[in-house]
Amino acid sequence: MYTSSPQRLSRVYTPINALEAHAEHLQAQSLSDLIGGESKAACRRATDLAFTLGPLYLDLSKQRITSETLSLLVDWAHSCGLESKRHALFAGDMVNESERRSALHMAARWPADAAPPAGMEEAVEFCQFQRVRLTAMVERLHDANWFGATGQAITDVVHIGVGGSDLGPKMISEALAAGCPSQKRINVHYVSSMDGAQLLPLMERLDPAKTLLVLASKSFTTADTQFNLRTALAWLSEALEIDVPTVCRHQVVGVSAKPEKMSEFGIPTEHQLIFKDWIGGRFSLWSPIGVSVAMQLGIESFDALLAGAHSMDRHFLEAPLMESLPTLVALVGAWNCQFLKIPTHTVLPYDARLKSLPAYLQQLEMESNGKSVCLDGRSVTHATCPIIWGEVGPNAQHAFYQLLHQGGHTVSADFVAVARREIEAPQAVCDLLAAQEQLTLANCLAQAQLFALGDDAIPTVLRGHMAQGYRGNQPNSLLLMKQLDAWSLGALLALYEHKVFVQSVLWNLNPFDQPGVELGKKLATSLFNVISGNALEQSLVKDPSTQQLLNKVVEWR
The missing domain is CATH 3.40.50.10490 (Glucose-6-phosphate isomerase like protein; domain 1)
Known part of the structure; x- marks a missing residue:
């Protein structure tokens, strides 16, 4: 297994303290240091940080982690009682405490x-x-x-x-x-x-x-x-x-x-x-x-969609934490957000059929874990869920990759790709579409590499012939689907659902309620009544700015 040097901890050992010390140590190493070259260690790392479940392949080798990082993260999950809470979830226990119900x-x-x-x-x-x-x-x-x-x-x-x-x-x-x-x-x-x-x-x-x-x-x-x-x-x-x-x-x-x-x-x-x-x-x-x-x-x-999701359920319920794809994705995501202090996470599907995946995951993750109060009522002292955003990869390359590659912001990313697609069309059309799919996959792999390595990804023959300044060191995972069918998509989405649950356990949150969306709806109802001409609601308008906007809306209507 690939490991980095053990660290001497100055504080009493806890999984959190160990991860904080480990993060400080890794800050001195770039992803180029970790994955560059063709050494035995780099090859072993690529193997050790790749995981397969049926037609899903998860590559974590471009994350700013080592096998030691994963061991420390799994220790953290153990200390939070993840296995027992996972059992409680599937047993129908009252895991949604604020609403006093299970989540089944x-x-x-x-x-x-x-x-x-x-x-x-x-x-x-x-x-x-x-x-x-x-x-x-x-x-x-x-x-x-x-x-x-x-x-x-x-x-x-x-x-x-x-x-x-x-x-x-x-x-x-x-x-x-x-x-x-x-x-x-x-x-x-x-x-x-x-x-x-x-x-x-x-x-x-x-x-x-x-x-x-x-x-x-x-x-x-x-x-x-x-x-x-x-x-x-x-x-x-x-x-x-x-x-x-x-x-x-x-x-x-x-x-x-x-x-x-x-x-x-x-x-x-x-x-x-x-x-x-x-x-x-x-x-x-x-x-x-x-x-x-x-x-x-x-x-x-x-x-088939339900069957794929159920397969991921069984995997999550039965697999050891170090082999559980949802658990690993969740632990690495928490590592990036809480310990590497990366505030945003972008989802980049390299298949236009998945154009709404980023929006779906925005709600799933941010509405679930976008909270700052623990289950015991205490305030969370660190960032929880990162801001989720994204776009279809080939379109994104022509929109915001310039900033990601050469700007000053650090992000983490999930690249999602599909290895093959069966198409019923004339042979000439199939051949051309196959070439387009290959180009799409090539772009996905190239961008994941460039996110991680930056200037070090530039081939020697091109050095001096193109602009540099690619910052690199942007941690990313690649989720490769053998094909985009109902079973695989069901498994993928269930993976993300269980990711949300694992992170809620790590952060001691309730991922199944959403109190933060309720007040805005109630205020909107009152303002709707004002716009509709109910003068009795005027007293609920609390600030001159909103009152001024209401006046303008009423004037223009």
């Missing part, structure tokens, strides 16, 4: 033919029942047996949600829809923005008689989704000259944790899919929230 999104992807862990049985049974209902809805739609209020078969689905009810399903649809046979029968469109900008174009081009609305909302009270749903229903009602309750009975599917609210709204029971409050919104794409994905891709693809 894994139950939504547990196979019917596999025994769940003790404590998860009822959750899995409930999820299986809902999966049967979801499957029946999808098959009815694909068999052209779902008819709108005027008797015409449904051809288009408008998925209305926001946050976790939108980002995950939308990303899956974008990544996997190309070339899927069911897409020829059912088109799925996603609406999340509260300003109507996404809904209006759909209202102009879709046939209202053949359009099904899927309202995905855990609480069934989110203002964004309620406004979009009511506007869409008004469009259908006016266009079809049929009253809203009748349209609602035929052309609305509700997905929520509140069946009573769906019934009150007028959605018939047979068009309702339910998930429990122990599935958080940003962890919900595996639940009935993913029904639009299944409608577009078909049940086989949706089941």
